[in-house]
Amino acid sequence: MSLDKPAQAGTLESSDIMVTVAPVPPGSGIAIELESNVLAQYGDAIRRVITETLVAYGVADAAVRAVDRGALDCTIRARVAAALARAGAARQGGCGR
Amino acid sequence: MTIRRSMLFIPGNNPGMLQNGGVFCADAVILDLEDAVAPLEKDAARLLVAAALASVDYGGSEKVVRINPLDTAMAADDIRAIVPCGPDALLLPKVQGAKDVEAAAALVAAAERPGQKPVKLMALIETPRGLAEAYAVAAADERLTALAFGAEDYTAGLGAIRTKEGTEILAARSLLVNAAAAAGVDAIDTPFTDTNDEEGLTRDTTLAKQLGFRGKLCINPRQVDAVHAVFDPSAAEIGWAERVVRAIRRAEEQGSGVVAVDGKMVDAPIVSRAERILQLAALLGLREEAGR
Amino acid sequence: MINAIGREIPAHVEGYGKVTPFAGAFATEPDMPRRAPAVKWARPGAAKLATGLEEVFRAIPVRDGMTLSFHHHFRNGDGVVNLVLATAAKLGLKDLKVAASSIFPVHAPLVEHFKAGVVTALDTNYMSGPVAEAVSRGALAKPVILRTHGGRARAIECGQLKIDVAFIAAPSADEYGNVNGIAGPTACGSLGYAYPDAEYADKVVAVTDNLAAYPLTPVSIPQTRVDYVVKVDKIGDPKGIVSGTTRITKDPVQLKIADTAAKVVQASGLLKNGFSFQTGAGGASLAVAHFVRQMMVAGGITGSFALGGITGYLVAMLEEGLFEKIIDVQGFDLEAVRSLAANPNHVEVGAGFYANPFNSGCVVNMLDCVILGATEIDTAFNVNVVTGSDGMIMGGSGGHSDAAAGAKLTVVVANLLRGRLPIIMDKVLTATTPGETVDVLVTERGVAVNPRRGDLKEKLAAAGLPLKEIGELKRLAEAIAGVPQPVKLGDRTVALVEYRDGTVIDAVRQVVR
Numbered sequence: 001m002s003l004d005k006p007a008q009a010g011t012l013e014s015s016d017i018m019v020t021v022a023p024v025p026p027g028s029g030i031a032i033e034l035e036s037n038v039l040a041q042y043g044d045a046i047r048r049v050i051t052e053t054l055v056a057y058g059v060a061d062a063a064v065r066a067v068d069r070g071a072l073d074c075t076i077r078a079r080v081a082a083a084l085a086r087a088g089a090a091r092q093g094g095c096g097r
Numbered sequence: 098m099t100i101r102r103s104m105l106f107i108p109g110n111n112p113g114m115l116q117n118g119g120v121f122c123a124d125a126v127i128l129d130l131e132d133a134v135a136p137l138e139k140d141a142a143r144l145l146v147a148a149a150l151a152s153v154d155y156g157g158s159e160k161v162v163r164i165n166p167l168d169t170a171m172a173a174d175d176i177r178a179i180v181p182c183g184p185d186a187l188l189l190p191k192v193q194g195a196k197d198v199e200a201a202a203a204l205v206a207a208a209e210r211p212g213q214k215p216v217k218l219m220a221l222i223e224t225p226r227g228l229a230e231a232y233a234v235a236a237a238d239e240r241l242t243a244l245a246f247g248a249e250d251y252t253a254g255l256g257a258i259r260t261k262e263g264t265e266i267l268a269a270r271s272l273l274v275n276a277a278a279a280a281g282v283d284a285i286d287t288p289f290t291d292t293n294d295e296e297g298l299t300r301d302t303t304l305a306k307q308l309g310f311r312g313k314l315c316i317n318p319r320q321v322d323a324v325h326a327v328f329d330p331s332a333a334e335i336g337w338a339e340r341v342v343r344a345i346r347r348a349e350e351q352g353s354g355v356v357a358v359d360g361k362m363v364d365a366p367i368v369s370r371a372e373r374i375l376q377l378a379a380l381l382g383l384r385e386e387a388g389r
Numbered sequence: 390m391i392n393a394i395g396r397e398i399p400a401h402v403e404g405y406g407k408v409t410p411f412a413g414a415f416a417t418e419p420d421m422p423r424r425a426p427a428v429k430w431a432r433p434g435a436a437k438l439a440t441g442l443e444e445v446f447r448a449i450p451v452r453d454g455m456t457l458s459f460h461h462h463f464r465n466g467d468g469v470v471n472l473v474l475a476t477a478a479k480l481g482l483k484d485l486k487v488a489a490s491s492i493f494p495v496h497a498p499l500v501e502h503f504k505a506g507v508v509t510a511l512d513t514n515y516m517s518g519p520v521a522e523a524v525s526r527g528a529l530a531k532p533v534i535l536r537t538h539g540g541r542a543r544a545i546e547c548g549q550l551k552i553d554v555a556f557i558a559a560p561s562a563d564e565y566g567n568v569n570g571i572a573g574p575t576a577c578g579s580l581g582y583a584y585p586d587a588e589y590a591d592k593v594v595a596v597t598d599n600l601a602a603y604p605l606t607p608v609s610i611p612q613t614r615v616d617y618v619v620k621v622d623k624i625g626d627p628k629g630i631v632s633g634t635t636r637i638t639k640d641p642v643q644l645k646i647a648d649t650a651a652k653v654v655q656a657s658g659l660l661k662n663g664f665s666f667q668t669g670a671g672g673a674s675l676a677v678a679h680f681v682r683q684m685m686v687a688g689g690i691t692g693s694f695a696l697g698g699i700t701g702y703l704v705a706m707l708e709e710g711l712f713e714k715i716i717d718v719q720g721f722d723l724e725a726v727r728s729l730a731a732n733p734n735h736v737e738v739g740a741g742f743y744a745n746p747f748n749s750g751c752v753v754n755m756l757d758c759v760i761l762g763a764t765e766i767d768t769a770f771n772v773n774v775v776t777g778s779d780g781m782i783m784g785g786s787g788g789h790s791d792a793a794a795g796a797k798l799t800v801v802v803a804n805l806l807r808g809r810l811p812i813i814m815d816k817v818l819t820a821t822t823p824g825e826t827v828d829v830l831v832t833e834r835g836v837a838v839n840p841r842r843g844d845l846k847e848k849l850a851a852a853g854l855p856l857k858e859i860g861e862l863k864r865l866a867e868a869i870a871g872v873p874q875p876v877k878l879g880d881r882t883v884a885l886v887e888y889r890d891g892t893v894i895d896a897v898r899q900v901v902r
Contacts, residue, residue, distance in 0.1 A: 072152070073152070082140055318645065
């Protein structure tokens, strides 16, 4: 699935993550720019969850910028999904069940 | 029996509160998609609450989600997204009559996964019309398990002056408790809105218990312990209930029809009240006998 | 080498000497005489009032390589450290050691003095802000010595920290060197951390912006130890020194932790007439006082004393008759200042009286209960309050290790998850307070009792507290947040963490990112 337009979800509150997704030309792949107060401890994990969520929604090409304030994996998934839905790419999803 | 002394609202678009909602030991958490969420964030909050239901351990707390009002398109979206994630119940706001409950029940039934534990419904009565229909609402569907009272919107609808003492809502509270009891569901009282007034909260909760409410909505985690302290059966109540049950057993053994405890006649409703107190005390670990 | 709690520490450190490894909280005994400073005298008629810091620097004289000491009652409102070091820089002095009981963000100019070689050594009990970051990144060739409040008093009194010149930030001083902290625009209350400096430094300079008529009373720092009095325009910013009122947190998770901690105190059996208590001013710590207060009122309990950093909350408890006395080494708000000035049961004491392990008994030894925070705690209950989880220095023991060692019941209160970071590790990044002195960890998701305290565990279980093994709490946190990747640090030691007895409990490594 492809993105229609850039979109954003989430906040800069503690335990949240602000995710911005933007369309890129097909074949560009996924590029993630990540800022986090727990980058040293969880940077890799956050990138992995963002990528997994994009893949789960069938998005192969996107530019992602994420500003993380210590969000848990479930929050990261929900914020990425919300950004994708707002960008016109995702079905309205839920808890993955 | 589900214990619902305290039902704590958790804002649905706040990840920090959602992940910690279980630590306050409220009998129920209400993950809120309605008033706590700004109109433009409804979609994001819906996804966040869905994810929280799937991932966060709320311990022994009953998991309730307050969806958006049934007269908006959001309600159906909420139900479709939330129900498959396995909440224990949905709290329906601004319920005006039995039709609202029936409509919600149909949407819930359609959204449930096969084999899923049936999702219950609770109705928030917060309009004069809703109160007038309270019994019909309470009896509308077998999923309906509690009526809750929202006094702020209700008094606004009346044009009444809202006070801390709550004289203006006394009749409404009594009507709501009666409707719930008539239909055999729980009555849950309106929240106490001054979160800094612990004594006021205890007074207001004591009144609610006296009127017959089974529990109280809480808008701040700090309110949970004080509300529990009121709704927990007191030692005196447990003692009275034990005497009633003993007297009934003795009467049954002796084939006697008439029973008195503490100089007062005991009949069936009193026995069932005593039994409920003992059951509650046992569930809360306040008493060793009796059981679930 | 490896010390008794398994921490790798250097055997010898340039500018510090031979390192004695930590051997246990009470395992290392003193074997030295107390230090005696040079005997001083003042002829009748000789004046102490100087026209400026430069004049004092020349009169002493301050020379390259000397140790200048400071106390931290002005916290982030302090102006004296920066004034004095600017003078040193202007006069071309090099290679000074700064012995400040704490360093705050306001002391950022110190970083420039490091670069210029004006200051090449630092000895402190706590540091946060730009100076701490610069030190973490290796701004000083010599490791910083991080001590406890009691350990600093010990090091001064026992001769390991020799002070050439002590600068006293004096809210009020008279022309002959009597000083107190209760009046003037920068009134901060107790001056307790400056007592050892004044007593043991070769020269003592009172810096004030509020010159009072002689004789100033009450006397906190006496004329018999003060050699110079300097009047300047401004010695600090009152807004950074004391807060108007210290309020308890509104954060529901912290309140939950505090409520549980108070129940732990009650269940321990210590909360009865004569109860003595110390708690911090921040986060969940002060909120514990709120819940303990309710229990004392309900139970009709009168405590003997409250200790430590004093807040209006503890003052209110004194005035309500819930405590007989307050023993005050540092005030945090205007209520603490007012009370110290007016109430004879509110007593000012020095850092040695408060917490020095090497005298005939400090006050922390008489504590029933202390409530402390933690940045990290490990499964052996060792606590880190020095470095953040990224390895950057952002604090220090202060009185943490001292109170933990002295109190009958040491309770650490902490969120199980700080942001996303689990508070419990297999091994803390920097050990500050040894686990043998920590009895209970209270989090929002359960209470862990140190296995050394089987007696306590039984009492808490009987009271229905939600007990869990500390390893179980750690797994719970990691199940919620995921297992954090370990932080990579450099090999160079940028700070030594000295335990209160002068042994070294850990070393802080350079942040290399």
